[in-house]
Amino acid sequence: MDSALIPKGVRRCSIGQFALFVGVVGVVLLWGVFAMLLCWIKGLNQTNMNDYYGFALWIWADLAVIALGGGAFFTGFLRYIIGKDELKNIINYAVLIGFICYSSALLILAIDIGQPLRGWFIFWHANVHSMLTEVAFCLSCYFGVLTIEYLPLILENRQLDKVPFFHNLSHNLHEVMAVFAATGAFLSFFHQGSLGGVAGVLFGRPFAYREGIFIWPWTFFLFTWSAAACGPCFTIMITRLTEKITRKTLVKQNVVELLAKISGWMLLTYTIAKIIDTWYWAAVSAPAGGFWLMDFYSNNPLYGPWILITEVLICGALPACILITKSGRKNPFTLMIAAVLAVIGVSLNRWVMVLQVMAVPVMSFDKWVMYSPSWQEVATTILPVAYGVILIAISHRYLPIFPQERELNPIEN
Amino acid sequence: MKKEHSKAKKYGMVIDLDKCTGCGACMVACMAENNVPFKKDESNKLDSITWLRVFKLTNGKSFPDADTCYLPRPCMHCEGEHGHAPCVSVCPATATDYSHETGIVSQIYTRCFGCRYCMAACPYHARYFNWWDPVWPEGMEKLLNPNVSVRMRGVVEKCSFCFHRYQAAKEKAYYEGRQELEEDEYQTACTQACPAGAITFGDLNNPKHAVYELKKDKNAFRLLERLGTNPKVYYISTRKWVRQAGDNYLEGYETEGKVKKHR
Numbered sequence: 153m154d155s156a157l158i159p160k161g162v163r164r165c166s167i168g169q170f171a172l173f174v175g176v177v178g179v180v181l182l183w184g185v186f187a188m189l190l191c192w193i194k195g196l197n198q199t200n201m202n203d204y205y206g207f208a209l210w211i212w213a214d215l216a217v218i219a220l221g222g223g224a225f226f227t228g229f230l231r232y233i234i235g236k237d238e239l240k241n242i243i244n245y246a247v248l249i250g251f252i253c254y255s256s257a258l259l260i261l262a263i264d265i266g267q268p269l270r271g272w273f274i275f276w277h278a279n280v281h282s283m284l285t286e287v288a289f290c291l292s293c294y295f296g297v298l299t300i301e302y303l304p305l306i307l308e309n310r311q312l313d314k315v316p317f318f319h320n321l322s323h324n325l326h327e328v329m330a331v332f333a334a335t336g337a338f339l340s341f342f343h344q345g346s347l348g349g350v351a352g353v354l355f356g357r358p359f360a361y362r363e364g365i366f367i368w369p370w371t372f373f374l375f376t377w378s379a380a381a382c383g384p385c386f387t388i389m390i391t392r393l394t395e396k397i398t399r400k401t402l403v404k405q406n407v408v409e410l411l412a413k414i415s416g417w418m419l420l421t422y423t424i425a426k427i428i429d430t431w432y433w434a435a436v437s438a439p440a441g442g443f444w445l446m447d448f449y450s451n452n453p454l455y456g457p458w459i460l461i462t463e464v465l466i467c468g469a470l471p472a473c474i475l476i477t478k479s480g481r482k483n484p485f486t487l488m489i490a491a492v493l494a495v496i497g498v499s500l501n502r503w504v505m506v507l508q509v510m511a512v513p514v515m516s517f518d519k520w521v522m523y524s525p526s527w528q529e530v531a532t533t534i535l536p537v538a539y540g541v542i543l544i545a546i547s548h549r550y551l552p553i554f555p556q557e558r559e560l561n562p563i564e565n
Numbered sequence: 566m567k568k569e570h571s572k573a574k575k576y577g578m579v580i581d582l583d584k585c586t587g588c589g590a591c592m593v594a595c596m597a598e599n600n601v602p603f604k605k606d607e608s609n610k611l612d613s614i615t616w617l618r619v620f621k622l623t624n625g626k627s628f629p630d631a632d633t634c635y636l637p638r639p640c641m642h643c644e645g646e647h648g649h650a651p652c653v654s655v656c657p658a659t660a661t662d663y664s665h666e667t668g669i670v671s672q673i674y675t676r677c678f679g680c681r682y683c684m685a686a687c688p689y690h691a692r693y694f695n696w697w698d699p700v701w702p703e704g705m706e707k708l709l710n711p712n713v714s715v716r717m718r719g720v721v722e723k724c725s726f727c728f729h730r731y732q733a734a735k736e737k738a739y740y741e742g743r744q745e746l747e748e749d750e751y752q753t754a755c756t757q758a759c760p761a762g763a764i765t766f767g768d769l770n771n772p773k774h775a776v777y778e779l780k781k782d783k784n785a786f787r788l789l790e791r792l793g794t795n796p797k798v799y800y801i802s803t804r805k806w807v808r809q810a811g812d813n814y815l816e817g818y819e820t821e822g823k824v825k826k827h828r
Contacts, residue, residue: 206684270658284657355792516813
């Protein structure tokens with residue numbers, strides 16, 4: 153029925169199967185939309201946030217998807233600026249994943265603020281001293297860049313490509329894509345960093361506060377670094393997952409391995425930097441604020457030293473070691489394990505830098521406060537996942553996302 | 566009329582914790598004065614709005630050494646370094662500001678869009694979010710203070726040191742051809758309500774104001790001084806354990822954090 157829209161030379165499932173898949177995920181999406189409307193209409197009293205947890209699940213989700221979407225800027229940087237030509241076979245998917253992550257982040261922010269209709273005040277009354285202002289500007293600009301990067305892909309749809317204007321526009325956009333990739337890398341460096349700065353500048357919260365260079369705390373650089381390291385791992389993970397679902401190989405192994413290798417070295421250097429940062433914080437910064445390291449990891453039911461071990465060693469050093477070794481990258485199982493661990497690690501880091509910051513008592517007579525999200529918060533956090541799955545399904549079906557798909561899956565007549 | 570610029574003020578508070586009985590009159594006065602909304606069920610204190618909250622501190626010892634202290638905690642109106650209070654420097658929409666004229670940290674409700682970054686930044690939990698629209702019991706809307714705007718759902722609010730009283734006093738002084746205010750012309754509601762006289766309010770820079778000398782008391786301290794928040798609320802207690810509860814101290818660790826920069 154929709155064969156005229158499907159790229160030539162590739163096989164797709166039947167429209168019925170496709171509609172069923174999108175329909176099932178669509179139900180989840182509608183559940184999230186319902187929760188979102190509740191939050192907008194009735195207010196944030198629909199959540200389990202409170203005056204101790206001004207930031208909670210949504211801000212974590214926001215930071216996590218932005219870190220995971222980092223594959224787009226870093227792969228684009230490697231492909232267009234460094235000149236790693238093989239990555240042209242995965243850059244489309246990295247851009248699509250990045251587009252989903254960043255649009256999700258913007259949507260979550262729109263739900264998270266108490267007065268959504270005043271969201272534009274962040275631009276109009278901008279406080280240049282606030283890391284959140286930097287986040288808002290760079291995030292919005294980079295989403296624009298990602299849209300421009302995604303646009304030629306849409307225009308390459310078989311039917312749209314027949315329109316001369318769209319064909320030429322798509323061609324010309326491809327020609328100048330290096331400029332947008334460079335712009336994206338520049339913007340991403342700042343907004344990934346300023347998201348790290350959001351926690352790092354909180355000098356009233358010794359758990360989050362870090363020294364740094366000029367106006368930028370160390371978390372600024374650590375966030376950019378970790379996003380560049382773990383974003384590509386997320387791209388690899390989703391690519392492999394897509395291959396499992398579609399039962400096809402979509403990207404050649406050497407392409408994935410190259411990305412995995414670069415990601416591995418980034419992750420290794422990040423883990424070393426993170427260990428140094430943690431040591432300095434534990435030995436100098438936190439005691440200066442009147443805290444021993446273990447004050448942050450004791451006297452509460454959840455936050456213990458296991459977090460540090462999981463984040464830095466199990467989900468940092470271990471996947472890094474797998475990815476920098478040839479045998480680790482070549483084995484599909486260990487490669488996937490490493491990618492998943494890296495994704496968990498960066499997500500855990502963002503959780504710690506949002507939720508644990510809120511949980512740790514600062515005044516000596518204050519107490520630890522725990523938090524569990526309401527179903528409305530969970531549903532609105534799953535909403536972007538459902539939206540992402542649907543957009544990937546539609547894009548994969550109708551757009552030439554994977555340049556190697558035809559070669560890897562020849563149709564025998 | 567001779568025109569002269571008024572000198573920069575640094576309004577602050579000194580609270581004598583040895584006098585505080587924990588009666589809560591300051592909290593009630595604050596809520597009534599500032600139209601602070603409340604819920605039908607106030608048992609969950611994590612989303613209750615209390616611009617001024619009285620904490621109960623205990624020394625952790627058993628009878629007969631047990632001791633209790635009540636600590637009223639308004640907004641600390643931190644100065645930080647050069648006005649970069651923890652909350653002021655992070656607000657992305659300049660909805661909270663540090664006044665170098667009065668030393669008061671303001672909250673502009675009509676500009677706040679409810680990101681709650683300031684709440685995350687404040688270690689004193691002095692900032693509150695309006696999780697609901699205010700609902701007043703029938704007839705009570707007629708008793709609201711006309712000088713203080715009520716806040717809508719979705720914005721952050723906090724103690725303003727009864728700034729509307731400062732504005733009213735300044736207007737009166739201007740009308741009478743004066744630039745400077747007398748100490749008793751501008752007092753906060755909590756100060757006036759405290760039956761024990763535990764709260765003293767005034768200009769910390771003005772030698773004529775009581776707070777000027779009180780803040781130099783050998784038993785005076787501020788909360789979390791070493792973090793560099795540079796608060797303008799001082800506490801006094803002759804009890805060592807109370808003074809120690811004001812900050813986090815590490816045994817055998819000599820550092821004073823950022824505290825030296827502001828003393």
